[in-house]
Amino acid sequence: MALIVQKYGGSSVADAEGIKSVARRVAATREKGNQVVVVVSAMGETTDQLINLAHQVTEKADDRELDVLLSTGELVSSTLLAMALKSLGYEAISLSGAQAGIWTDAVYSRARIITVEAHRIVKELEEGKIVIVAGFQGITRDMDITTLGRGGSDTTAVAMAASLGADICEIYTDVEGVYTADPRLVPQARKLAEIGYEEMLELASYGAKVLHPRAVELGELFNIPVLVASSFTEAPGTLIQGGIAMEVRNKVRGIAHDLDVAKITILGVPDRPGIATAIFESLAKENINVDTIVQNASVDRITDLTFTVAKSESEKAMRAVEPAVKSIGARGCVLNANLGKVSIIGTGMQNVPGFAARMFRALYEQGINIELITTSEIRITCIIDQARVPDALVALHKAFELEKEGI
């Protein structure tokens, strides 16, 4: 008997039929003799509808209130799934984030899980029940409801699996697994049977929407195998885990992309201590997520500082840095909001020469200009014109022979 945590996304529980279908899948897992904890997202477009409702009432929704409002979406789907399972003859119970013991900090709309106190879940499991947990939500020590922000339900599921010592965390979604590149843009893209945590983390962080990087990090931290698979088919999916076989290392495993990139360059920045602090503290104060940061060492003590943010936050970011730009005596700042990002990812790339050169040549041959380059140990990222991202993906997929069979 294994203990399995399953997570079903919003498109899987979009309507009553979807919920009944998920109930049958959960029941099948139970029938194999497993203990099952299920984490659900809100039904289909519910979260967007609730946000829309809030915007009808107020231009600027209060964060605390918005979190309570949004948390109702997962309460609805989790209770309906529990009802559906009961009507199939299974003992089931739904628990809110609070009831499931998911304690978070008080940063509304993007709370982080502090700890999971799973005694209620353990008790219900011991009584033979299937436990349904409302994803995406938690509670503070002051008993205020929070939501976990992007990737919230994935994070709930992996945190649950870690806390319960589950054998596996299965993420069911509307794609069949992790691909070498986005199959909608690269027809040759191939589903990976397995992938390591680090590679998945880079893929997820650099644009693969299939699983949120927070969930991958958590999986790695607690060494929980995470399966990503479709909730609509029986196809095998992709297993994310540690200890990937030696021979699949030292090659590019996948290509991530992101179409939502804006670049802000601060021109003529005096190169002295405290400058970066002034800039990035002003962004942090406005809760703006900064992605890539690049600053070249200067020769004449004047340099340019470039960073990227999500396009939706670019105007806000420009306003936020303006006072700092003035106070540090920089020449000004420039926004380019029509960019995209392509990244090649694979463990051990740094030890093998030529990956970067091959990437740059592939882009050059398509006539694609590179705006910015950053790298990590297992990733090389180029920021390019947004309109050229699809061409870049196809070219890179071919250049690194990702269509070839492998694990």
Place this chain on the structure above:
Amino acid sequence: MALIVQKYGGSSVADAEGIKSVARRVAATREKGNQVVVVVSAMGETTDQLINLAHQVTEKADDRELDVLLSTGELVSSTLLAMALKSLGYEAISLSGAQAGIWTDAVYSRARIITVEAHRIVKELEEGKIVIVAGFQGITRDMDITTLGRGGSDTTAVAMAASLGADICEIYTDVEGVYTADPRLVPQARKLAEIGYEEMLELASYGAKVLHPRAVELGELFNIPVLVASSFTEAPGTLIQGGIAMEVRNKVRGIAHDLDVAKITILGVPDRPGIATAIFESLAKENINVDTIVQNASVDRITDLTFTVAKSESEKAMRAVEPAVKSIGARGCVLNANLGKVSIIGTGMQNVPGFAARMFRALYEQGINIELITTSEIRITCIIDQARVPDALVALHKAFELEKEGI
């Protein structure tokens, strides 16, 4: 500075405009220097939509799950109202039933409030906030969500007022107050400026939908003045309180009616101890609310036993009593599900002869047959053909001169 609890029903917060309008009314109350606690129902038809959703998933929704599902409706409206108030520049915070400290028993779908631990509300009020409480819901000591059943939000409001020692509990709804009879059926009906708890209790219990009897009872118990008024106009409403002036006693104050009456008669019941127990325990076991019970003393130790239930529960009630009917050796049972109920209500009627006679004559003159009669100290009720209820109301309103000016 007064402490005022206001309750707004579902039709008052049916959409974003309604919520903004309620926010302006709440703000106006705050502007007068009052502390304000607001209890809200779910938006418009939300509760029915959620029930419908549950029925799409399962034929028989689990009670515990259904309560969590339904409780989300009031979470949505309460957070939206808090947002609307904040956008008007007022400090406001929404609290769920659990956060508001509304502890109930664990009888799902019709939980009773055990106690209100209002320290969180008191703290927020002391910080100068307007507190919005999600109506209709509470929490058990095992931290499971419950709903209070019919009249739940009214009950939340009065319980809140009692627990906080509020100066008044104001119930805002889609009617302008308590009328001498339903103005939709009796054009001559007149709005009462005030009414006593007991009279209101009988009016509410016998069909006046304006306020739930549970809320009236609670108001009387803790001596909380309850104002019933429209959330759409500035009309003055009806004040429900103790100590009504002497001169308005000893007359009929209002006429209640109910179109949802089914009568079950058990024929040929042996008149011996334990018979009623057998019948009514079988109904209680099925959670069926029995309204009126009538049994005539028998001369030949064989009698008929009659009781009424809501029409929607009549078939279930027939099935529930069947085994008991057989085991006690009764002749059988008969259902009449097309009945209505009219009641005249006024304190001190029992001390003044002739009320009953006047009522029966008024019905007789309309050719209306009386199926059943029951009385209390301040009420006389006749059960009649459902189709004749409107005629009966008009005739009784005239017979007791309720159109005449008075308090």
